[in-house]
Amino acid sequence: MQIKIVQSLFPLRCFGTYPFILFIILRVFWISVFPATAGDMAISPSFQGYTGLLNTPNALTAGKGTVFAAFSNHTEYDRRHINGVENYFFSLELIPCLEIGGRFTEEGGLDRAPDARRDLSAHLKFRIPRIFDSPLIPDIAVGSQDPSGGSSFYRSNYLVITQEIHRARLSLGFGIGPDRMEGVFGGAEIKLFDWFRLIGEYDTEETNLGIELMTPESLSMSGFRFGATGKTSTVDDFATMDFSVYAAIPIGGRDELRKTSTTVPTVESRQTTKPANETSVENRRTDKTGLSTLIDRLGELGFENVAVAQLKNALYVEYENNRYNHNELDGLGLVLGTASEYLSDHRARLFVVVKEVDLPLLTIEAEKTDLDAFFHDNGPAGRFSSSLDIKNANGFFSRKNAAGHAAKHHRSILKPRLSIYPGLTTFIGTDYSALDYLVSIRPDLRLDLWPGGMVGAVWDIPAYWTNEFDDGEAFNSYRNDARLERIMFHQAVKVSSGVTAVISVGRYYEDTTGVLAEAVWSPGTGKHRFSLKAGAFENENNLKKEVGVGAYRYYYSPLDLSIEGKYGQYWAQDKGFLFKLNRFFKDTAVYSFYRHVGSGEGERAVGIGFSLPLTPKRDMKPRIAQVTGASRWAYEHQITVADSGEKNPINTNIAVVPNTGYGLDRIYFNGDRLNEAYIRRHTERLRQSYLKWGT
Numbered sequence: 001m002q003i004k005i006v007q008s009l010f011p012l013r014c015f016g017t018y019p020f021i022l023f024i025i026l027r028v029f030w031i032s033v034f035p036a037t038a039g040d041m042a043i044s045p046s047f048q049g050y051t052g053l054l055n056t057p058n059a060l061t062a063g064k065g066t067v068f069a070a071f072s073n074h075t076e077y078d079r080r081h082i083n084g085v086e087n088y089f090f091s092l093e094l095i096p097c098l099e100i101g102g103r104f105t106e107e108g109g110l111d112r113a114p115d116a117r118r119d120l121s122a123h124l125k126f127r128i129p130r131i132f133d134s135p136l137i138p139d140i141a142v143g144s145q146d147p148s149g150g151s152s153f154y155r156s157n158y159l160v161i162t163q164e165i166h167r168a169r170l171s172l173g174f175g176i177g178p179d180r181m182e183g184v185f186g187g188a189e190i191k192l193f194d195w196f197r198l199i200g201e202y203d204t205e206e207t208n209l210g211i212e213l214m215t216p217e218s219l220s221m222s223g224f225r226f227g228a229t230g231k232t233s234t235v236d237d238f239a240t241m242d243f244s245v246y247a248a249i250p251i252g253g254r255d256e257l258r259k260t261s262t263t264v265p266t267v268e269s270r271q272t273t274k275p276a277n278e279t280s281v282e283n284r285r286t287d288k289t290g291l292s293t294l295i296d297r298l299g300e301l302g303f304e305n306v307a308v309a310q311l312k313n314a315l316y317v318e319y320e321n322n323r324y325n326h327n328e329l330d331g332l333g334l335v336l337g338t339a340s341e342y343l344s345d346h347r348a349r350l351f352v353v354v355k356e357v358d359l360p361l362l363t364i365e366a367e368k369t370d371l372d373a374f375f376h377d378n379g380p381a382g383r384f385s386s387s388l389d390i391k392n393a394n395g396f397f398s399r400k401n402a403a404g405h406a407a408k409h410h411r412s413i414l415k416p417r418l419s420i421y422p423g424l425t426t427f428i429g430t431d432y433s434a435l436d437y438l439v440s441i442r443p444d445l446r447l448d449l450w451p452g453g454m455v456g457a458v459w460d461i462p463a464y465w466t467n468e469f470d471d472g473e474a475f476n477s478y479r480n481d482a483r484l485e486r487i488m489f490h491q492a493v494k495v496s497s498g499v500t501a502v503i504s505v506g507r508y509y510e511d512t513t514g515v516l517a518e519a520v521w522s523p524g525t526g527k528h529r530f531s532l533k534a535g536a537f538e539n540e541n542n543l544k545k546e547v548g549v550g551a552y553r554y555y556y557s558p559l560d561l562s563i564e565g566k567y568g569q570y571w572a573q574d575k576g577f578l579f580k581l582n583r584f585f586k587d588t589a590v591y592s593f594y595r596h597v598g599s600g601e602g603e604r605a606v607g608i609g610f611s612l613p614l615t616p617k618r619d620m621k622p623r624i625a626q627v628t629g630a631s632r633w634a635y636e637h638q639i640t641v642a643d644s645g646e647k648n649p650i651n652t653n654i655a656v657v658p659n660t661g662y663g664l665d666r667i668y669f670n671g672d673r674l675n676e677a678y679i680r681r682h683t684e685r686l687r688q689s690y691l692k693w694g695t
Helices: 015-033 267-272 281-286 290-301 328-340 368-376 381-387 401-405 664-668 676-681 683-694
Strands: 066-072 086-095 098-106 118-127 139-145 156-165 168-178 182-193 196-202 207-214 225-233 240-250 304-311 314-320 349-356 359-367 389-392 416-428 435-450 453-465 483-494 499-509 512-521 528-539 544-556 561-569 575-585 588-597 603-614 626-628 630-641
Touching: 086 575, 086 588, 156 182, 290 304, 290 314, 290 328, 314 328, 328 349, 328 359, 328 368, 328 683, 349 368, 359 368, 359 381, 359 483, 368 381, 368 683, 381 676, 381 683, 389 676, 416 630, 483 664, 499 664, 512 544, 588 630, 676 683
Parallel strands: 314 349, 416 626
Antiparallel strands: 066 086, 066 240, 086 098, 098 118, 118 139, 139 156, 156 168, 168 182, 182 196, 196 207, 207 225, 225 240, 304 314, 349 359, 359 389, 416 435, 435 453, 453 483, 483 499, 499 512, 512 528, 528 544, 544 561, 561 575, 575 588, 588 603, 603 630
16 A cells, blocks of 8 residues: 655645745754753664664664564565555564564455565564663664575565764664665664654665654653654655554553552551551551451452461461462562561561462561561562572471461362453464464363362363354364363372472363373572473374473573473474573563474474463452453464475474463463562562552
């Protein structure tokens, strides 16, 4: 689609443009006299998807915690007289200095010509880390567009240098093609207002001019930002303009951490706000019925399997959280802050046990003085983090002394829990259509039986799908009638302080039964994790499958980044390895992966995915039963990598690891975040949850 610009609005076309040009000259003079500070220019995606100018990149990356989603109607140099070009992009900085992104191009619309393109491609850009943080030192980046695959239309490798000078950002680079951007390229971005920029560039083939409108920072909504860019070329019809629109989306949603310098209520201030007939905090600490009051209060907050005991100079609390399901730290902070109110002796300690399915997993100890300083007196998070004593719970855990006789309250046994969430299957850019999808409804029912023991059942109910999922069409095999997909019994055990295991038995798929065992060893702080998953299955046609996969994961806490490698025999009986890079942005995880099975070139696949909670931060209170959304809902898209000159085949069974939905990560380990390293990294969240729900 192309838009004809009204001549009176575009430079040098008629008398009506002179006031516009005069306005620009005056504005440039103004900003030259009153320049902005360096580094305050917003970053935005180019017409190629990577961050940059119009057709060319700059040396900057998307920035932490931001995803760019963009659309453009841009046509490449050859312009092949194809109408209805649509380009869809995304880009994000998965790890510092590394931007990754994808592009889907659809040419021709409904009246596609034989040579019209339908293409999926990726891009990578690496910004050289700064050694000296000085505005006088330019940024340098190297990148690759459309780097691999069976067919290539946009392949380009480049180096680019960018320097900001007040309200101007200048870029100069060199590309080696081979499909586009061969030779020297460069351009400039000039910010006239927070919401308006002029852009000019030479992309080795054409000189392009453009304007960009964007949401001013003062009007951005919780980090969301929107923009639109218009571009014209001096080679093509000068009054013909391509356009793009984009959104900058903060991953993980709005940051709700509050400044606590003036908002943390002290013990004394909370006392004065209570009704006269209610027991004060100080009284609860000394009253003999204080323990039962704490039990009732934790139950009112929604915690289960609660046990409380008074040990020698210590208060013992164990609990299970099934209500604050975005992150286990919300429940932990609420318990620590609430229980600290019941410590009467300044020398006392609080001993807390975190449980899942009534199985002890983690213990946290803290002194009363440290708890009061952090939760009630706005003490520094770093000091409180270093004061905590965090350990894995011992195997076959037995409670200490008097706590061994403490009764459990608010039990979770035989309490039905129903999670309802969507299922989504997609195929993008295939020979059949640009996009095909199947949306289903997935009720997930869980029933706890005893510590570590539960039964889980999952249904799949197709709700809406595109034509290619119809009977007799290309993707019909991916659509089933409404069915009970899976029903299995799961038993988890704490083998030792660092080793947890679970075994699952039952119907894994509608026609397949079997057993799947998983064990995880996470020593020390949890930065290192070793795991093993093995299983045996058989379907109604006596087809047997054996699975065995070993894995190692390293967690780098400063970035909430984990790097994982797996090797073994997978669901389709293929053998090979899987490499995964996963990063958490608040409670949203974004990951990329590479899969390789077989010998030699074998079969390869690359992809990107994300997982996030699809449920309120505080779910309904678990009483007789509980209904929630998904605590971790995941979606990923995979592309099978073809050899040069070949089409990418559709294969969704490369290196697939069986997943019962009730594995250790989802049910027991807070999405691989229930460890000492993660808790110490996010201590401030403990206080914020207590401020939000406990005070």
